[in-house]
Amino acid sequence: MARAFLIVMDSVGIGGAPDAAAFFNEGRPDTGANTLAHIAAACAEGRAEDRRSGPLKLPHLDALGLSAAVALASGVAPAGLGVDPQGLWGAATEVSKGKDTPSGHWELAGVPVPWDWHYFVDTKGSFPADLVEFVARAAGTAGILGNCHAPGTAIIERLGAEHLRTGWPICYTSADSVFQIAAHEESFGLDRLLQLCRDVAPRLHAMKVGRVIARPFTGAPGAFTRTPNRRDFAIEPPAPTVLDWVEVAGRVTHAIGKIGDIFSHRGITHLHKGKSDADLMEHLIRLGSEAEEGSLTFANFVEFDSLWGHRRDVSGYARALEWFDACLGRFLPTLRPGDLALFTADHGNDPTWSGTDHTRERVPVLGHGLGLRPVGQVAYADIGASIATHLGVAPHGPGRSFL
Numbered sequence: 001m002a003r004a005f006l007i008v009m010d011s012v013g014i015g016g017a018p019d020a021a022a023f024f025n026e027g028r029p030d031t032g033a034n035t036l037a038h039i040a041a042a043c044a045e046g047r048a049e050d051r052r053s054g055p056l057k058l059p060h061l062d063a064l065g066l067s068a069a070v071a072l073a074s075g076v077a078p079a080g081l082g083v084d085p086q087g088l089w090g091a092a093t094e095v096s097k098g099k100d101t102p103s104g105h106w107e108l109a110g111v112p113v114p115w116d117w118h119y120f121v122d123t124k125g126s127f128p129a130d131l132v133e134f135v136a137r138a139a140g141t142a143g144i145l146g147n148c149h150a151p152g153t154a155i156i157e158r159l160g161a162e163h164l165r166t167g168w169p170i171c172y173t174s175a176d177s178v179f180q181i182a183a184h185e186e187s188f189g190l191d192r193l194l195q196l197c198r199d200v201a202p203r204l205h206a207m208k209v210g211r212v213i214a215r216p217f218t219g220a221p222g223a224f225t226r227t228p229n230r231r232d233f234a235i236e237p238p239a240p241t242v243l244d245w246v247e248v249a250g251r252v253t254h255a256i257g258k259i260g261d262i263f264s265h266r267g268i269t270h271l272h273k274g275k276s277d278a279d280l281m282e283h284l285i286r287l288g289s290e291a292e293e294g295s296l297t298f299a300n301f302v303e304f305d306s307l308w309g310h311r312r313d314v315s316g317y318a319r320a321l322e323w324f325d326a327c328l329g330r331f332l333p334t335l336r337p338g339d340l341a342l343f344t345a346d347h348g349n350d351p352t353w354s355g356t357d358h359t360r361e362r363v364p365v366l367g368h369g370l371g372l373r374p375v376g377q378v379a380y381a382d383i384g385a386s387i388a389t390h391l392g393v394a395p396h397g398p399g400r401s402f403l
Contacts, residue, residue, distance in 0.1 A: 001293035001294040001338075001392075002293075002294070002338040002339060002340065002390055002391060002392070003291055003292075003293060003294065003295050003296075003297070003335075003336065003338075003339045003340075003391075004295075004296050004297070004339070004340050004341075004342070004387045004390050004391050005284075005287075005288070005291075005296075005297045005299070005335075005339070005340070005341040005342070006108070006242075006296065006297070006298045006299070006342050006344070006383070006387055007284070007299045007301070007341065007342065007343050007344070008104075008105065008108065008298075008299065008300045008301065008344060008345060008346055009301055009304055009324065009343060009344070009345050009364075010101075010300055010301055010302045010303075010304050010305040010306075010345065010346060011035060011304050011305035011309045011345060011346070011347060011348060011349035011358065012035055012036060012304055012321070012345040012348075012363070012364065013033070013034070013035040013036065013345055013347060013348020013349070013350065013359060013361030013362065013363055014034065014035070014036050014037065014069055014070040014073040014074060014091060014345075014348075014361060014362055014363060014364050015032070015033060015034030015035070015036075015037055015070065015073055015074030015076060015348070015361050015362065016034070016073035016074035016075070016091070016361065016362045017030070017093065017094070017348075017360045017361050017362050018093065019360065020032070020033060020359075020360045020361070022360075023099055023359070023360035024175070025175070025353055025354045025355030025356075025357050025359065026354045026355035028353075028354045028355070030099075030348075030353070030359045030360040030361070033348055033350040033353050033359035033360070033361055034070070034074050034076060034348075034350060034361065035309070035317075035348040035349060035350045035351070035359065035361060036066070036070055036078055036364075037070055037074065037076045037078045037079075038314075038350055038351070038352040038353075039056060039314055039317055039318050039321065039351065039352075040055070040056045040078035040079045040080055040081060041078070041079050042314045042318070042352065043055050043056040043079070043080065043318050044056070044079035044080050045079075047314065048314045048315040048318045049315065050315035050316070050319075051315065051319060052315060052318055052319050052322065055079065055080030056078070056079070056080050056081065056318055056321065056322070057080075057322050057325070058081060058321060058322065058325040059083075059325065060325050060326075060328040060329060060332065061325050061328070061343065061364075061366060062081045062082070062083050063083055063085070063086050063087065064085065064086065064087035064088070064089060064343070064366040064367065064368060065085030065086075065087055065088070065089025065090075065364075065366055065374075066078075066081060066089070066364055066366060067081035067082040067083070068085045068089050068374075069089050069090060069091050069364040069365065069366065070091075070364070072089075072090065072091045072376070072377065073091035073361075073362040073363075073364075073377075074362070085372060085374070086371075086372055087366060087367050087368050087370070087371070087372065087373070088342075088365070088366065088367025088368075088369075088370050088371075088372075088373040088374075088375060089364075089365065089366055089367070089373075089374055089375070090364075090365040090374065090375035090376050090377065090378050090402065091362045091363070091364060091365060091376075091377055091378070092108075092344060092362060092363050092364075092365050092377075092378050092379060092380050092382070092383060093362050093377065093378075093379060093380070094107055094347070094360075094362075094363075094379075094380045095107070095112050095379065095380070095381075096112045096113040096380075097113065097116055097117070098113060098117050098176070098177065098210070099176075099347045099348070099357075099358040099359065099360045100117070100176040100177055100178075100210055100211075100347065100358065101176075101210075101211070101232075101234075101258075101262060101346060101347075102210045102211060102234050102235065102237075102262055103117070103210070103346075103347075104345075104346025104347045104363075104380070105259070105262045105263070105300070105346050106237045106238075106241060106262075106263075107379075107380035107381055108344060108346065108380050108381075108383050108384060109237075109241035109242045109243060109263070109298075109383075109384045110241055110242050110245070110381050110383075110384030110385055110388070110395060110396065110397045110398075110399045111237050111238060111239045111240075111241050111381070111384075111397055112380070112381055112397075112398065113238070114238055115208055115238070116208070117177035117208055117209070117210055118177055118207045118208040118209050119175070119176075119177050120149075120173045120179075123148060123149040124147075124148045124149075125147060125148070126147055126148050126149060126172075126173050127147050127171065127173075127179075131203070132144055132147060132171075134200065134203060135169070135171060135181075135196075135200050136168070138196055138199045138200050139168070139169050139196050141166070141167055141168045141169065142168070143166075143168050144168055144169055144170070144171045145159045145162055145163055145166070145168045145169065145170045145171070146159060146170045146171045146172040146182075147171060147172070148172055148173075149172065149173055149174055149175070150172045150174075151174075151310060151311075151356045152172070152180065152182065152215055152226065152310075153226065153311070155170060155172050155182065156170065156182055156215075156217050156224045156226065157224060160184070160217070160219075160221060160224045161221040163182075163183065163184060163187075163188070164184060164187050164221075167187070167188065169181050169182070169183050169188065169193070169196065170182040170183065170215075174356075174357055175355075175357040175358070176210070176211075176357065176358065177208070177209050177210040177211070178209065178210060178211045178212075178213055179200070179204050179209055179211070179212050179213070180212075180213045180215050181193065181196060181197055181200075181212070181213070181214055181215065182215040182216070182217060182226075183196075183214075183215075183216060183217075184216070184217060184218065185216045185217065185218050185227060185229070186218065190216050190229055193214050193216055194214050194231055196214075197212045197213070197214045197231065197233050198233060200212060201233040205235040205236075208235070209235075210234060210235055211232050211233065211234045211235070212232075212233040213230065213231070213232050213233070214229075214230060214231040214232075214233070215230060216229045216230070228274075228275035228276065231261065232258055232261035232262065233261070234261055234262050234263075234264055235264075236264040236266065237263060237264070237266065239396075239397065240266075240267070240396065241263060241266070241267060241384065242267075242296070242298075242384040242385075242387050242388055242395075243255070243263055243266065243267030243268060243296070243298060244266060244267035245267075245388050245393050245394065245395065245396060246267070246295075246296045246387075246388065246391060246393050247267045247268075247269060248267075249391075249393045249394075251292075251294045251295055251296065251391065251393070252269045252270070252291070252292045252294070252295040252296075253267055253268055253269045253270070253295065253296045253297075253298065254268075254269065254270045254271075254272060254287055254291060254295065254296070254297040254298070255268040255270070255271050255272065255298055255299075256272045256280050256283050256284055256287075256297065256298070256299035256300065257272075257273070257274070257277075257280045257299055257300040257301065257302060258300050258302055259271075259298050259299065259300050260273075262300070272287070276303070277301045277302065277303040277320070277324075280299065280300075280301060281301070281324075281327045281331075283299075284297070284299050284331055285327070285330050285331050285334060288331050288332075288334030288335055289334045294391060294392075296387065296391060300346075301324065303320055304317060304320050304321070304324075304349070305349050305358075307320070308320055308351060309349025309350070309351055309358075310349060310356050310357075311351075311356070312351045312352075312353075312356065313351060314351045314352060316351075317351050332368055335368065335369060338369070339369050340367060340368070340369040340370060340387075340390045341367065341368045341369055342365065342366070342367050342383060342386070342387065343364065343365075343366040343367070343368075344363050344364060344365050344366070344383060345363035345364060346363070347359070347360070347361065347363070348360065348361030348363075363380075365378060365383060365402075370403070375402040376402075378402050379398070379399060379400075380399075381397060381398050381399030382399045382400055382401065382402050383399070384397070384399050385397070385399030385400055385401045386399075386401040386402050386403050388401070389401035389403050390403060
């Protein structure tokens with residue numbers, strides 16, 4: 001019985017979103033953002049030489065059709081790539097009104113977001129007074145710190161010492177529909193931070209805020225470091241997703257990385273976590289050999305986004321892409337005849353762009369296991385429908401299989 005592997009390269013966009021002009025980074029519209037093509041150009045021009053060198057090297061992804069997908073999405077041929085495709089390839093366009101993690105993942109899994117997310121648009125004094133009071137009361141403190149838009153590492157550096165002195169949680173947001181709480185694992189306590197997020201999440205979800213995110217850190221002033229114990233408390237998907245469809249059909253589902261958090265642990269038989277993408281890759285390679293017949297493995301590799309995209313680190317992003325591609329040399333041989341592995345992304349995060357937020361882009365659709373098969377321009381939801389069709393499970397929702 002065929003197996004399926006749906007692998008999200010978090011934020012690896014390929015440009016060309018038709019509605020990019022409606023999305024902004026520091027007042028600049030996302031029109032022209034192209035995560036993959038701009039990284040490739042920087043590498044080819046010698047502008048990404050930190051612990052790597054030369055043109056971007058992605059032989060496995062390129063062989064599946066990555067360069068062709070970028071050209072299809074945006075009309076741009078990425079520098080240094082461009083071998084003839086040997087796999088399934090295309091480009092997917094999102095319809096949900098967000099360039100965030102839940103919107104992208106839910107729609108990839110067959111369920112576009114039917115509502116408008118709530119955003120905290122004010123960059124300072126971002127949260128209403130009643131919400132600030134509610135969070136402080138839940139934390140058992142006299143107030144909160146932050147209350148603004150900020151990159152996570154920067155706000156910890158700026159307010160970490162005050163947090164240690166007062167014990168108040170650091171609360172901040174971004175252009176995404178998120179409420180993030182940072183706290184020191186030792187002085188505030190990791191369990192206390194997770195419970196605080198768990199307690200305030202229902203109120204934020206009722207406001208249609210997509211995620212409450214726990215952001216623990218350690219260290220001392222001048223040397224604070226975020227830990228791998230991040231936890232996302234996401235609003236539940238509005239309808240059953242491909243994970244639910246597969247599980248209801250009596251099949252096994254495996255979730256790697258933050259997939260469990262994104263889908264509120266619905267439709268998940270086994271959860272596989274790790275402290276890094278390297279740990280998650282070992283899970284993926286192992287499941288390539290061990291996953292049950294007829295099963296779905298759904299993986300997210302977050303560090304493209306969290307470590308390199310938001311920090312606008314082009315060299316770091318290029319290194320991560322090359323590491324991931326090299327690992328495919330270990331993963332792809334584990335697949336059995338009849339298996340399908342689809343590689344895609346949930347949004348963009350162009351490290352050459354202004355600001356520090358996600359960018360609105362199309363995403364690649366690259367498949368191993370079905371031979372050369374151009375699928376053209378498809379919808380995000382078509383990916384979930386295609387996974388279900390491959391597994392012999394009835395798809396639901398607006399997606400249509402491109403197989």
